[in-house]
Amino acid sequence: MFQILNEEGRVRPGAEPSFDPSALRRMHKLMVLTRTADAKALKLQRQGRMGTYASSLGHEACQIGSAFPLRREDWLFPYFRDLGTYLARGYPLADYFHYWMGNEAGLRTPDGLNVYAFAIPVASQIPQAVGAALAAKLQKQPQAVLCTFGDGATSEGDFHEGLNFAGVFKTPSVFVCYNNQWAISTPRARQTASETIAQKAEAYGFPGVQVDGNDVLAVASTVGEALDRAHGGGGPTLVEAVTYRLGHHTTSDDATRYRTEDEVRAWEPRDPLRRFRAYLRAEGLLDEAAERRAEEAAAEAVEKAVAEAEARPPATIEDVFAYTYKEMPPALAEQMAALKETPKAEADR
Amino acid sequence: MKITMVQALNQALAQEMARDARFVLLGEDVGPDGGVFRVTDGLVQKFGPERVIDTPLAESGLVGVSIGLAAGGLRPIAEIQFLGFIYPAFNQILSHVARLRNRTRGRYTAPVVIRTPYGAGVRALEHHSESTEALFCQIPGLTVVVPSTPYDAKGLLIAALRSEDPVLFLEPSRLYRAEKQEVPEDPYEAPLRRARIAREGTDVTLIGWGAMVPVLEKAAEDAAGRGVSAEILDLRTLAPMDREAILASVRKTGRAVVVHEAPKTCGLGAEVSAAIAEGALLNLRGPVVRVAAPDITVPLPKSEDIYYVNPARVLAGILATMEF
Numbered sequence: 001m002f003q004i005l006n007e008e009g010r011v012r013p014g015a016e017p018s019f020d021p022s023a024l025r026r027m028h029k030l031m032v033l034t035r036t037a038d039a040k041a042l043k044l045q046r047q048g049r050m051g052t053y054a055s056s057l058g059h060e061a062c063q064i065g066s067a068f069p070l071r072r073e074d075w076l077f078p079y080f081r082d083l084g085t086y087l088a089r090g091y092p093l094a095d096y097f098h099y100w101m102g103n104e105a106g107l108r109t110p111d112g113l114n115v116y117a118f119a120i121p122v123a124s125q126i127p128q129a130v131g132a133a134l135a136a137k138l139q140k141q142p143q144a145v146l147c148t149f150g151d152g153a154t155s156e157g158d159f160h161e162g163l164n165f166a167g168v169f170k171t172p173s174v175f176v177c178y179n180n181q182w183a184i185s186t187p188r189a190r191q192t193a194s195e196t197i198a199q200k201a202e203a204y205g206f207p208g209v210q211v212d213g214n215d216v217l218a219v220a221s222t223v224g225e226a227l228d229r230a231h232g233g234g235g236p237t238l239v240e241a242v243t244y245r246l247g248h249h250t251t252s253d254d255a256t257r258y259r260t261e262d263e264v265r266a267w268e269p270r271d272p273l274r275r276f277r278a279y280l281r282a283e284g285l286l287d288e289a290a291e292r293r294a295e296e297a298a299a300e301a302v303e304k305a306v307a308e309a310e311a312r313p314p315a316t317i318e319d320v321f322a323y324t325y326k327e328m329p330p331a332l333a334e335q336m337a338a339l340k341e342t343p344k345a346e347a348d349r
Numbered sequence: 350m351k352i353t354m355v356q357a358l359n360q361a362l363a364q365e366m367a368r369d370a371r372f373v374l375l376g377e378d379v380g381p382d383g384g385v386f387r388v389t390d391g392l393v394q395k396f397g398p399e400r401v402i403d404t405p406l407a408e409s410g411l412v413g414v415s416i417g418l419a420a421g422g423l424r425p426i427a428e429i430q431f432l433g434f435i436y437p438a439f440n441q442i443l444s445h446v447a448r449l450r451n452r453t454r455g456r457y458t459a460p461v462v463i464r465t466p467y468g469a470g471v472r473a474l475e476h477h478s479e480s481t482e483a484l485f486c487q488i489p490g491l492t493v494v495v496p497s498t499p500y501d502a503k504g505l506l507i508a509a510l511r512s513e514d515p516v517l518f519l520e521p522s523r524l525y526r527a528e529k530q531e532v533p534e535d536p537y538e539a540p541l542r543r544a545r546i547a548r549e550g551t552d553v554t555l556i557g558w559g560a561m562v563p564v565l566e567k568a569a570e571d572a573a574g575r576g577v578s579a580e581i582l583d584l585r586t587l588a589p590m591d592r593e594a595i596l597a598s599v600r601k602t603g604r605a606v607v608v609h610e611a612p613k614t615c616g617l618g619a620e621v622s623a624a625i626a627e628g629a630l631l632n633l634r635g636p637v638v639r640v641a642a643p644d645i646t647v648p649l650p651k652s653e654d655i656y657y658v659n660p661a662r663v664l665a666g667i668l669a670t671m672e673f
Contacts, residue, residue: 075420108454116420117453121444127410128445131417131425138373138399139421157437161410168405323451324490326458326513329542329589 001210001242004217007270009278017217021285027068027216028280029294031060031273034084036298037093040306041083041100045251049310051102056083058214058246061272062178064088065219065241066148069227075136075145077129078118081178082148089115093305103315104323114143122183123153126162126175133171133230144172144230146223152183154200155191163238167204172230174223175238178213180245185258201238213241214272217279244270351529354496357503358388358464358520362426364536365510366396372510373418375402375411376428385430386466386525408434412441415461416449425461426510432467432519433476439484446515447490461515464506466522468560469610470657472650473522479647480559480611485517486588486620492516492541493587497562499530501585504539512541521560528563542586544594550580553604553667556595556621558584561608561658568663577671587617595621596628603634606666610658613641635673640666 004015011017019027038057044050056063063084067076070089078085086096090113099106109115116132119125129147136143153159154177166173177197181188194200201208209226211218219241226237244267248255255264280286321328321336328336352360366372374389374396380403383390393401404411408429415425429435435442442463450458469478485493492514496502502520509516539545547562548569555565562583569579582598584591599605605625607618618639625637640663648656 077417104452105454107452108456117449117457119445121440124413124440124444127413127441128417128420130410131414132420133417134414135418135421135423138423141421143421145417158409158413158440161405161407162413164405164407165410165414319454323453323455325492325589326450331589331592 001212002218002222003212003215004221005215005275005279007275009275009282011279018221019217024280024285027064027220028276028286029297030064030068030084030088031216031276032294033298033301034060034063034087035273036295037087037302037305038083040302041097042251044306050097050100052250052252053100054081054250055247056081058244058267058272059178059180060084061216061219061276062176062213062241062243065216066146066176066223068220069224070146071144071227073114073141073143074227075114075116075129075132075143077116077125077132077145077147079122079125079149079153080118080120081150082118085148086115089113091115093301094308097305097309098312101309103312105312105315105319106309123149123156123158123162125149126153126158127165130162130166130169130171130173133166133173134169137169137171142231144174144227146174146176146227148176148178150183151177151179151181151188151191151197152186153177154197163201163204163236166236167206170235173236174226174230175236176223177238177240178243179240180243182245182249182255182259184249184253196240198238198240206236206238208238208240210240210242213243214270214275216272216276243272350532350534352499352532353526353529354499354502354520355386355388355525357499357532358506359390359392360532361503361506361510361536362389362392363395365507366392366400368536369424371422371424372426373400373402373423374426374428375404375415377404377406377411377430379403379428384428386522388464388520389428408438409441412438412446412461412463415463416441416445416459419459419461420457424510427461427463429463429465431477432465432481433479435465442485442491442517443488447488451490458513459515460513462509462518463516464518464520466520466525468521468523469647469653470523470560472653475649478653480609480642482519482587483611483615483617486617490514491588493519494541495519495521495559495585495587497521497524497547497559497583497585499528499532501539501545503532504537505541505585507536508538508541511538519559523560524563539585542589542591544591545583545585546580546598547583548579548581550578550602552578552602553606553670554580554582554595554598554602555606555608555663555667556582556584557608558587559610561610564658564660564663565608567660568667571660571664572667575668577667579667590620590624592624592628595624599625599629600632603632604670606638606640606663606670608640608658608663608666610642612644613639614644616641635670638666638670
């Protein structure tokens with residue numbers, strides 16, 4: 001398993017991180033922002049201000065490390081546990097919250113940002129990401145496509161079909177599997193008898209690399225190399241980022257039913273943020289004051305995003321009808337008109 | 350020139366691909382083989398292997414990749430070899446193709462045309478004869494189209510290709526080479542979401558689509574011999590359905606027979622009947638009759654005729670409502 005930082009945040013012998021100080025500071029800020037926003041989302045859910053939510057706690061290195069090396073024109077095809085990936089791509093946090101608060105409008109990616117709508121049916125985004133990469137290749141556009149998914153996704157047919165297509169057409173694809181050991185209650189060992197997930201790439205005819213998914217530098221440099229290869233016409237890469245889901249699957253899940261406290265506690269020292277912070281401190285790139293500033297800035301940004309998302313008007317009847325077809329069929333227009341005529345009080349009963 | 354439905358479809362594809370370089374055709378055996386029914390014959394020679402793409406044998410991948418191609422600015426035309434093999438792709442169609450526009454509030458769309466042959470009456474293998482259009486007609490956002498003539502095959506396919514909504518384009522394999530019809534050489538559109546009156550009549554409305562339309566025509570002839578004037582409505586677009594055309598015809602005739610080769614229960618005939626009950630109840634002079642396949646699996650060829658809706662069964666349906 002490839003590592004740049006060991007669990008104490010020290011550079012491993014022979015490894016040479018190739019990120020400049022400003023890049024390192026940006027990664028740190030994004031990781032802090034992700035963790036802060038995630039904690040806030042969980043609080044909002046408990047207060048009834050957000051719907052069921054899939055926490056990204058513990059995935060910050062996977063997410064920031066994967067998105068960080070993307071070029072502006074590259075695509076991201078994410079899944080439902082990708083808060084940090086969204087933020088690293090510059091997706092507005094208010095929009096992300098808006099979706100999870102229960103409004104599709106939050107999934108409307110701002111123009112000019114190549115972030116596809118995340119998929120909830122597991123692995124279904126994989127062939128789509130391959131299609132976008134094939135489109136780039138056929139049109140000779142300098143684009144690569146990053147597709148992310150969890151370990152459970154590797155059992156789905158769409159994982160096989162997508163990676164197989166990618167291998168056959170040698171698409172500019174980078175697949176990153178956040179192997180967080182659990183798919184709701186199903187452990188990694190129940191998903192596959194393969195020794196690693198990375199080794200599955202061999203069967204599709206392209207390289208697979210296993211990296212420490214709690215080491216943001218290992219993820220970023222591996223994904224960066226894979227993106228370079230994709231841009232250079234070298235075809236796809238599968239990256240297995242080994243991490244751990246520190247939280248429940250979603251706010252509707254109770255992970256104490258199927259895994260032990262001891263197991264979770266064993267992963268806590270490997271916390272990606274703690275490790276990166278130790279590295280930055282040792283390198284003299286972060287002091288206590290700077291860290292506090294990063295945390296305060298994150299908290300402020302999160303509060304602002306929550307306020308913005310909550311201030312948005314609720315969806316209208318038109319909003320929920322208007323986007324089913326390019327032009328609304330008469331029967332649908334009739335249904336909409338009938339709903340509008342239903343007195344509000346009656347509709348609420 | 351008089352051409353078959355296969356030739357008409359081929360012409361539509363060739364003309365639209367020549368007009369707009371964004372169209373890419375992908376599927377299993379669509380390249381040098383020209384598709385198992387030869388609908389894509391000669392296209393790879395015309396447009397090259399980067400626009401007529403033979404893919405791995407994977408239907409979900411095929412539709413999923415098409416969604417991504419659309420995201421990248423192309424206009425994919427995906428061929429599923431038989432409707433009976435589309436089910437691995439059902440998740441991509443239901444969960445993504447059809448709902449993408451809505452769940453991104455119009456930011457992303459999937460203007461994908463999925464073409465596939467379907468239907469019984471061709472003495473085919475197991476899984477090659479089903480008529481499961483109703484499964485797809487309940488999916489909001491998906492347009493389901495079925496031609497019944499070479500003229501409509503060309504015009505509807507061109508309209509589907511130019512549509513901004515995703516279209517499932519069902520091609521009745523029984524009609525691929527059943528008749529030749531005069532079809533204009535130049536491209537033209539037959540309107541989506543519009544039924545077609547295939548025969549005018551005054552006593553009863555026969556409603557069908559695809560390979561049932563010739564069956565209705567035969568039944569209407571037989572009915573005429575008994576003094577019954579039957580109107581035939583070819584739905585052409587099954588979803589969203591042309592209710593106005595159904596109601597207009599039934600208000601005129603006062604009777605309706607809905608015919609499909611799919612099983613009766615929860616078939617599209619149920620929806621048509623309900624639409625008539627909602628919109629033309631007081632015009633009815635007899636019960637709405639459904640003539641459909643029984644609720645069984647399509648039998649293998651030796652027993653196919655037990656299953657398949659024929660003109661005699663349609664005529665019996667017509668007489669049942671006429672004699673009410």
